[in-house]
Amino acid sequence: MANQSQEIDQKKLDELQEKVVTDVAGAMGLIMAYMGDRLNLYSALAEIGPATSAALAKSTGLAERYVHEWLSANAAGGYIEHDAASAKFSMTPEQVVTFASEGHPNCMQGFFQAVVSTYIDEPKVTEVFRSGKGLPWSDHNGCLFCGTERFFRPMYAASLVDAWIPALDGVRDKLASGAKVADIGCGHGSSTIIMAKAFPKSSFYGFDFHEPSIEHARSRAKDAGVESNTLFEVVTAKEFPGSGYDLVTIFDALHDMGDPVGAAAHVCNSLAAGGTFMVVEPLAGDTLDENRHPLGQIYYSFSTMICTPASKAQEVGLALGAQAGQKRLTEVLNKAGFTKVRRAAETPTNMVLEARA
Ligand SMILES: C[S@@+](CC[C@H](N)C(=O)[O-])C[C@H]1O[C@@H](n2cnc3c(N)ncnc32)[C@H](O)[C@@H]1O
Incomplete structure (x- = not known):
């Protein structure tokens, strides 16, 4: 294997691994965001939120279990908000602009596509x-x-x-x-x-x-x-x-x-x-x-x-x-x-x- 004989600098390895994990999170966040666009999940959440996964599933006509997992991935990534006490999800104005505002210069959905x-x-x-x-x-x-x-x-x-x-x-x-x-x-x-x-x-x-x-x-x-x-x-x-x-x-x-x-x-x-x-x-x-x-x-x-x-x-x-x-x-x-x-x-x-x- 190339460079196997060279000693690994643990600090450099940790930094690189941290960056790569962040990038992988971004790659998965992007596919979540793309699907959210295709399934109208962001626009629906922007409209009816704060909402539970059941309410969002009902308003979009989608299967609740999948919607819940998608919402969780988005909340973990900071793409949407989650209130633990009410189990409701919502979007800030900045999140709405980034994910659900077609034609806005800061909407990233074309980029994701x-x-x-x-x-x-x-x-x-x-x-x-x-x-x-x-x-x-x-x-x-x-x-x-x-x-x-x-x-x-x-x-x-x-x-x-x-x-x-x-x-x-x-x-x-x-x-x-x-x-x-x-x-x-x-x-x-x-x-x-x-x-x-x-x-x-x-x-x-x-x-x-x-x-x-x-x-x-x-x-x-x-x-x-x-x-x-x-x-x-x-x-x-x-x-x-x-x-x-x-x-x-x-x-x-x-x-x-x-x-x-x-x-x-x-x-x-x-x-x-x-x-x-x-x-x-x-x-x-x-x-x-x-x-x-x-x-x-x-x-x-x-x-x-x-x-x-x-x-x-x-x-x-x-x-x-x-x-x-x-x-x-x-x-x-x-x-x-x-x-x-x-x-x-x-x-x-x-x-x-x-x-x-
Ligand atoms: C990245 S797209 C940009 C499209 C458009 N100008 C825009 O900004 O949305 C590049 C475009 O260049 C066109 N293109 C590439 N080579 C070309 C060529 N030799 N003659 C004419 N069109 C060409 C492609 O068909 C494509 O539509």
Whole structure:
């Protein structure tokens, strides 16, 4: 066995074991939270609580013994409250926001859904480690597509129109008076639709090569009442049609592309004179050592399971990874023809780059 001859430092071992046990508790807490969402347990408890397990089981139509065990796991993890005297369970306002407030920027259910998707697809990813092949975005289970939308949409709703677009040089005024915008790798179209609602005089084109996502985006646009200034099309990032765009955006998708340089070069050619390319990417430092923290661990892990295999499944297969960092991303954008690249904004999880020719 490796390192068997080396002496074990008991203190270091205890610390590591403690961390791993905390992580395992988190992994189990996450699957409890995911099931609570699917079974509407949190929203029901938020509505009727404080409640006994019997009352919650009755209101959700679920089997009481399972509901009781689920409540106990959640109470042990601090996800809900328990009053021993009355045997009732309840949720604080903070717990309601985190587990039961769909669309709230602090609701974590989309995040949980995306993590669960990686567990479901683990056998496929393990296999590409052996084969060296890629795993196309389209080969993942549907949990990923919905989880991605659910996780990102509230952040876009909170930041895109009020913070990110105003941080770009002269872009808000152009959009307000009527501009042409392309959103590449738009997925379910959350970002496209949010912009289309905020800037009704502008035209928004959402492009993605994943057909089910584009169909979903079209139906979302209809529900949101922005059909008249949005158009969604199935096409790759290197082949999207049109020219004279005032703004082209890519939200959390450049690093998923096989040929991000080729895609960015196509963006560069499609822009109107003075046009802007907005690239939203996961927040990261430029080196692994800068990314050695929980958020870095989360992003590198998603990157291992989803982003790196997605890029390797496409032509070139550059596999930038979800923690490429601004320096590497700037190199890609420079190679594609953008001479001016700057960080226009950031959130605790993402950076917004502005690139101009
Ligand atoms: C992580 S998802 C982000 C989706 C969306 N932009 C969002 O923020 O919710 C990445 C998206 O990039 C798309 N994508 C990846 N490579 C692409 C390519 N070469 N051409 C077009 N779309 C691509 C995928 O289909 C997927 O919808």
